Amino acid sequence: MTHRHPLRVYWEDTDAAGIVYYANYLKFVERARTEALLAAGIRQTDLRARHGVVFAVVEARVRYRSPARLEDQLVVTTIVERVGGARLELRQDVTRDGETLAECLVTLACLGPEGRAARVPAEVRAAFGGGR
Amino acid sequence: MTHRHPLRVYWEDTDAAGIVYYANYLKFVERARTEALLAAGIRQTDLRARHGVVFAVVEARVRYRSPARLEDQLVVTTIVERVGGARLELRQDVTRDGETLAECLVTLACLGPEGRAARVPAEVRAAFGGGR
Amino acid sequence: MTHRHPLRVYWEDTDAAGIVYYANYLKFVERARTEALLAAGIRQTDLRARHGVVFAVVEARVRYRSPARLEDQLVVTTIVERVGGARLELRQDVTRDGETLAECLVTLACLGPEGRAARVPAEVRAAFGGGR
Amino acid sequence: MTHRHPLRVYWEDTDAAGIVYYANYLKFVERARTEALLAAGIRQTDLRARHGVVFAVVEARVRYRSPARLEDQLVVTTIVERVGGARLELRQDVTRDGETLAECLVTLACLGPEGRAARVPAEVRAAFGGGR
Numbered sequence: 001m002t003h004r005h006p007l008r009v010y011w012e013d014t015d016a017a018g019i020v021y022y023a024n025y026l027k028f029v030e031r032a033r034t035e036a037l038l039a040a041g042i043r044q045t046d047l048r049a050r051h052g053v054v055f056a057v058v059e060a061r062v063r064y065r066s067p068a069r070l071e072d073q074l075v076v077t078t079i080v081e082r083v084g085g086a087r088l089e090l091r092q093d094v095t096r097d098g099e100t101l102a103e104c105l106v107t108l109a110c111l112g113p114e115g116r117a118a119r120v121p122a123e124v125r126a127a128f129g130g131g132r
Numbered sequence: 133m134t135h136r137h138p139l140r141v142y143w144e145d146t147d148a149a150g151i152v153y154y155a156n157y158l159k160f161v162e163r164a165r166t167e168a169l170l171a172a173g174i175r176q177t178d179l180r181a182r183h184g185v186v187f188a189v190v191e192a193r194v195r196y197r198s199p200a201r202l203e204d205q206l207v208v209t210t211i212v213e214r215v216g217g218a219r220l221e222l223r224q225d226v227t228r229d230g231e232t233l234a235e236c237l238v239t240l241a242c243l244g245p246e247g248r249a250a251r252v253p254a255e256v257r258a259a260f261g262g263g264r
Numbered sequence: 265m266t267h268r269h270p271l272r273v274y275w276e277d278t279d280a281a282g283i284v285y286y287a288n289y290l291k292f293v294e295r296a297r298t299e300a301l302l303a304a305g306i307r308q309t310d311l312r313a314r315h316g317v318v319f320a321v322v323e324a325r326v327r328y329r330s331p332a333r334l335e336d337q338l339v340v341t342t343i344v345e346r347v348g349g350a351r352l353e354l355r356q357d358v359t360r361d362g363e364t365l366a367e368c369l370v371t372l373a374c375l376g377p378e379g380r381a382a383r384v385p386a387e388v389r390a391a392f393g394g395g396r
Numbered sequence: 397m398t399h400r401h402p403l404r405v406y407w408e409d410t411d412a413a414g415i416v417y418y419a420n421y422l423k424f425v426e427r428a429r430t431e432a433l434l435a436a437g438i439r440q441t442d443l444r445a446r447h448g449v450v451f452a453v454v455e456a457r458v459r460y461r462s463p464a465r466l467e468d469q470l471v472v473t474t475i476v477e478r479v480g481g482a483r484l485e486l487r488q489d490v491t492r493d494g495e496t497l498a499e500c501l502v503t504l505a506c507l508g509p510e511g512r513a514a515r516v517p518a519e520v521r522a523a524f525g526g527g528r
Contacts, residue, residue, distance in 0.1 A: 010166055012159045012285055016278035016334050022453045023276065023422035027144045030419070034142055034203065045203050057418045061457045070280050071166065071177050115463075144417055148410035148466050154321045155294070155408065158287035189286045193325045202412050274430055276423045291408045298406055298467065309467050335430065335441050 001129055003039065003078040005032035009068050019067035025102045026060060029092040032076035033106075040127030051121050052113040055088070059107040066101045068094070074101070080128040086110045086117040088128065133261055135171065135210040137164035141200050151199035157234045158192060161224040164208035165238075172259030183253050184245040187220070191239040198233045200226070206233070212260040218242050218249040220260065265393055267303065267342040269296035273332050283331035289366045290324060293356040296340035297370075304391030315385050316377040319352070323371040330365045332358070338365070344392040350374045350381040352392065397525055399435065399474040401428035405464050415463035421498045422456060425488040428472035429502075436523030447517050448509045451484070455503040462497045464490070470497070476524040482506050482513040484524065 007028060015021040033055075037044060047053050068074055075095050082089040087109055094102040112118030139160060147153040165187075169176060179185050200206055207227050214221040219241055226234040244250030271292060279285040297319075301308060311317050332338055339359050346353040351373055358366040376382030403424060411417040429451075433440060443449050464470055470492050477485040483505055490498040508514030 008163070008167070010159070010163045011279045011281070012162060012287065014280035015275045016280070016282045017275070017450055017452075018280045021276055022456065023419045023426070026419035026422065027142070030144060031140070031142045035140070038203070043203055045201070054413055056413070056463075057460055059457075059459050060418065061455070063455050064453055067452075069177070071170070071175055143411045143413070144419065146412035147407045148412070148414045149318055149320075149407070150412045153408055154324065155287045155290035158290065162287070186281055188281070188331075189328055191325075191327050192286065193323075195323050196321055199320075272427070272431070274423070274427045276426060291406070294408060295404070295406045299404070302467070307467055309465070333441070335434070335439055 001080070003032065003036040005035045005076040005078070007031065007074050007076065009070055009072040009074060011070065013068075014070050019069055020072075022062070022064060025062055025064070025094055025104065028074065028076050028094055029078070029090075029104050029106060032078050032092060033090070033108075036078050037124070037127065040123070042123055042127060047121060047124070051118075053110050053118050053121060055108045056111050057106055058087075058109045059105075061105045063103045064101075065103070066099065068096060068101050072096055081105075083120060083125055083128050085119055088120065088124075133212070135164065135168040137167045137208040137210070139163065139206050139208065141202055141204040141206060143202065145200075146202050151201055152204075154194070154196060157194055157196070157226055157236065160206065160208050160226055161210070161222075161236050161238060164210050164224060165222070165240075168210050169256070169259065172255070174255055174259060179253060179256070183250075185242050185250050185253060187240045188243050189238055190219075190241045191237075193237045195235045196233075197235070198231065200228060200233050204228055213237075215252060215257055215260050217251055220252065220256075265344070267296065267300040269299045269340040269342070271295065271338050271340065273334055273336040273338060275334065277332075278334050283333055284336075286326070286328060289326055289328070289358055289368065292338065292340050292358055293342070293354075293368050293370060296342050296356060297354070297372075300342050301388070301391065304387070306387055306391060311385060311388070315382075317382045317385060318375050319372040320375050321370055322351075322373045323369075325369045327367045328365075329367070330363065332360060332365050336360055345369075347384060347389055347392050349383055352384065352388075397476070399428065399432040401431045401472045401474070403427065403470050403472065405466055405468040405470060407466065409464075410466050415465055416468075418458070418460060421458055421460070421490055421500065424470065424472050424490055425474070425500050425502060428474050428488060429486070429504075432474050433520070433523065436519070438519055438523055443517060443520070447514075449506050449514045449517060451504040452507050453502055454483075454505045455501075457501045459499045460497075461499070462495065464492060464497050468492055477501075479516060479521055479524050481515055484516065484520075
């Protein structure tokens with residue numbers, strides 16, 4: 001299952017080289033993760049309030065293949081690679097007209113109240129296709 | 133004429149006080165300006181390439197009335213207050229469910245190739261209701 | 265009393281127009297406020313933990329006079345204009361080699377636990393020259 | 397040779413989880429790269445004007461080990477792993493009191509006028525210990 005999140009490149013995203021600043025791709029893929037959860041009816045605000053859990057990125061890897069520019073219409077595609085007990089691995093690509101501009105691999109840890117590893121909530125597991 | 137631009141609050145927009153960081157409202161209203169122009173068929177990339185003009189903010193004033201939070205769905209409303217020869221004055225409010233969270237007044241200058249004041253292009257004038 | 269905070273312009277601060285993005289001046293002046301408090305031995309983290317208070321910007325006004333560019337060395341000057349019971353008014357200018365690039369007027373409210381107006385703590389009052 | 401760049405965590409860097417937002421570590425390490433070049437007398441603005449070259453990140457990998465928080469004093473350490481003909485590989489760690497909070501591996505490409513691979517300028521090569 002692939003989630004698709006469209007977004008526009010604004011002035012805030014660009015830098016003096018005339019292209020999207022490299023750190024901002026991590027913002028784009030985070031937006032896509034939040035929207036993928038919301039599309040499944042899951043608010044992180046609720047996860048935190050009810051279960052005391054948050055997701056923290058433990059590793060991110062980005063390959064930058066081609067630059068995005070002001071006013072570009074982009075799409076972030078999100079694929080769940082693996083749902084572990086307390087971890088999620090996602091493949092998130094930033095694309096423009098079907099061309100991949102940046103490839104991201106993101107590993108998230110589910111953390112409980114004191115920052116300890118916690119089990120991925122069942123609803124997230126269900127939404128992200130990771131079985132029970 | 134009021135332009136409405138919807139947007140979501142993501143993690144990147146928030147700060148350790150649990151609310152949207154104050155500078156980010158200026159990002160929100162810039163996105164709305166770009167979308168208002170695009171809705172009228174105007175790309176700033178083209179304005180710059182064809183006319184050599186860019187818009188620069190010369191004054192911004194923001195009143196912060198109530199905070200926005202993670203996952204909030206916001207709407208930026210943009211009203212053109214005045215279109216001068218080389219200036220635009222906009223009223224841009226950031227709202228949530230009809231409540232105004234922040235009120236912004238933004239004055240933009242139209243700048244030509246060497247950063248000198250330039251006439252607001254006719255198509256922008258037409259789009260923003262400023263006569264010919 | 266004028267507090268001076270030096271800072272460098274990095275790629276993250278610039279946009280595709282080749283200059284510092286307008287919202288980022290509000291980041292620069294916030295850094296200067298935090299450093300001005302730290303120079304007086306005041307950590308906002310402590311203010312929040314001990315007194316339950318945070319400072320929230322209620323109004324910001326920026327006049328952009330001249331652009332800053334990549335690698336520029338800037339200085340933010342901070343002057344306390346007024347210390348009220350629950351408010352602070354600051355004048356913060358962003359300068360380069362003595363030239364003022366942006367003038368900011370910022371009004372902060374001191375907020376207590378439930379977001380209600382709270383008295384500016386005595387140590388902040390003392391640091392910012394507002395009497396007892 | 398290790399370059400050390402100190403920096404403070406400000407409100408802009410944090411998010412609603414009370415910690416530094418994950419994308420901002422890429423900002424921190426970029427600041428350190430710019431400062432490492434400036435410490436060697438190299439301005440990227442000059443490199444671009446004189447040689448027509450810019451550095452573009454082609455790959456970034458970050459391992460997040462422990463969170464940074466508001467007002468933390470951090471140090472980015474930068475080590476040149478490899479200087480190739482048209483590439484640089486850097487190891488950049490974000491540390492606090494000697495503890496590594498995030499480990500970054502960054503590969504940069506030197507790009508010429510049309511975005512083609514270009515030879516790393518001799519002065520950068522010399523500064524980064526890559527021989528002539």
